[in-house]
Amino acid sequence: MTPSPQRKILDPAAIARQAAALRAAGRTIVHCHGCFDIVHPGHIRYLQFARQLADVLVVSLTGDDRIQKGPDRPYIPQELRAENLAVLEFVDYVVIDPHPTACELLEALRPDVYVKGREYAGSSDPRFEREREIVERHGGRVIFHSGDVVFSSTGLLRSLARDQQLDEHRLRALCNRHGIDTASTRGALDAFTDLRVVVIGDLIRERYVICDAVGTADDGPALSLRRLGEQSYWCAAGATALQLAALGARPTLISVVGSDPESRTLEAQFAERGVSSVLLPERPDIASRSTFVADDTRLFKLSDSPAHPLDSSAERRVAAALRSRLAGAGLVIWCDHGYGAVTPGLVRSLRDHLPAENGPKVVGAAVGPQADLLGLAGADALVVSERQARETAHDMGSGLPAVAWKLLHTLGTGALLISLRKRGLMSFRPGVTSDPAAADRLRSDFIPSLAVFHIDPLGSDETILATAALTLATGGSLPLAGYLAACGEAIAVSRAGGRHVQAAELADWLGQRPELRPESRFQPDSATPADLARIAPPLPMPS
Structure with a gap:
């Protein structure tokens, strides 16, 4: 029987012990380090070259949390990347490195030879300089591979279509x-x-104006529309509260409305749908906007109401209503969409009245160009879009992990969940470490979009916010919160009209997710023939 390549995959502590034993036996060690997202011919030549330089080849790969090549990288999860390397006959050991550079591993391994690609030969990157210093301090040497066959994992990935089976492997690795x-x-x-x-x-109030595109206008280059009808939905704080109720929670909505007759009926309307509310008449009218839709395409959005920030007297009244509803609450959610209901003074008032221990979890969301994400500093978690995150950090060019690091440190929040829209979700949280030099490390997880169809995004932001916030408030981890939020979003965007995702509906969806089932058709390579026969039995032969 062929030995399993899994025997070659060791954790950092185990590889350090093995390296010490090899040195004691007089064996020499060569070390290669990289991402190895897709093992291509350039990688093979590089590793074969390295194997000739010592008795034992150790290959380390950067863990998923430490790769900063884009929100959907690595393409292959670390467990599968390690297996891809371990099956190579000339590779002796593989280790998943949880650090952003190979420095810690080099200190433990003390290799005789450390091999890098030729692009590092003239590099002054301080990370590589630190790696070189460690190798040479322990008596080793750094050698550069010629790289005569040049490939790029990033370039190869750009040419690949999305692979459903690989997405499931990635999700399975995340869940495991x-x-x-x-x-x-x-x-x-x-x-x-x-x-x-x-x-x-x-x-x-979000109005969907349904139109028929009849051509261009006679008097200029403008689209001509014929109005067919109109549908209205609640969004922002109202939609979030309704989504919470649909998931089984007991929400109380606190907001500001107008003094018109319609506004006075809203508390009763929300109560009919399981949401208690305190709606104070502090605006001229109900905030509203309109989205014009033709042939299932959203043409443009029109804001019908200006921002109306609370004055000091109104702020005190809203703060009093908020404080009166905090007793017994396990979660507080801020929904700042830039229309004036959330103010810095109101946020400070909540912060000043929350107990230092055993208080409710505070989760915030800021949506739109007028919303103030910085005003929600100190929240336990924040849910934002990638654009909102980048605009707040004033950084449209850096990698998303760098943007997340800036926001976590600027806002003093413990977690970020960033929506990448149709690409999926990405979560960030500070790494747990006792090393002061490593205090800036992040833990991150990417969850690809689980939606098969993206029909209408209305309500999807509120679904993500409500689902993630409930998970965190009830003791769930940030990865679990991101996963459940991605599931909820997939249901929400697959239908028109912003219908709220029901708890039973989400439970049914989860019951069908292959990455949660031990008997998925997509089995790991270690599945036995008996496993495969039980899960995917052969078709009966025709008589």
Whole structure:
């Protein structure tokens, strides 16, 4: 029987012990380090070259959390990348390095030879200079491979279409790494039931104006539309509260409305849908905006109401209403869409009245160019779009991990969940370390979009916010919160009209997810023939 390549894959502590034993036996060690997202011919030549330089070849690969090549990288999860290297006959050991550089591993391995690509020969990168110093201090030497066959994993990935089976492997690796399974997701949904939540923020009526595009206007280069009808939905804080109720929580909505007759009926309307509310008449009218739609395409969005920030007297009244509803609440959600219901003074008021320990979890969201994400500093978690994150950090060019690092440190928040829209979600949290030099490390997870169809984004932001916030407030991890939010979003965007995702609906969806089932058709390579026969039995032969 062929030995399993898994025997070659060791953790950092085990490889350090093995290296010490090899040195004691007089064996020499050569070390290669990289991402190895897709093992291509350039990698093969590089590793074969290295294998000739010593008795034992150790290959380390950068862990998923430390790769900063884009939101959907690595393309291959670390477990599969390690297996891809371990099956190579000339590779003796593989280790997944949890650090951003190979420095810690080099200190432990003390290789005789450290091989890098030729692009590093003239490099002054301080990270590589540190690696070189460690190798040479322990008596080793750094050698550069000629790189006569040049490939790029990034370039190859750009030419590949999305692979559904690989997406499932990535999701399975994410779930395995963080203990996300059928039991944990079911337990999270059960914990949502009857959790008391206070939602405070802008209440906005979204009007969908359904049109027929009839051509261009006679008097200029403008699109000509014929109005067919109109549908209205709640968004922002109102939609978030309704989504919380649909998931089984007990939300209280605090917002500002107008003094018109319609505004006075809203508390009763929300109560009919399971949301208690305190709606104070502090605006001229209900905030509203219109989206014009033709042939299922959103043409443009029109804001019908200006921002109307609370004055000091109104702020005190809203703060009093907020404080009166905090007793017994396990979660507070801020929804700042830039229409004036969320102010810095209101945020400070909540912060000053929350207990230092055992208080409710505070989660915030800022949406739109007038929203103030910086004003939500100090929240336990923030849910934002990539554009909002980049605009707040004033950084449109850096990698997303760098942007997330800036925001986490600037805002003093413990977690970020960033929506990449149709690409998926990415979560960031500070790494847990006792090393002061490593205090800036991030833990991150990318969840590809689970939606098969993207029909209408209306309500998807609120679904992500409500689902993630409930998960965090009930003790769930950030990876679990991101995964459940991605599932909720996939349901929300697959239909028109912003219908809220029901708890039973989400539970049914999770019950069909292959990465949560131990008996998925997409089995790892270690599945036995008996496993495959049980899961995918052969078709009966025709008689």
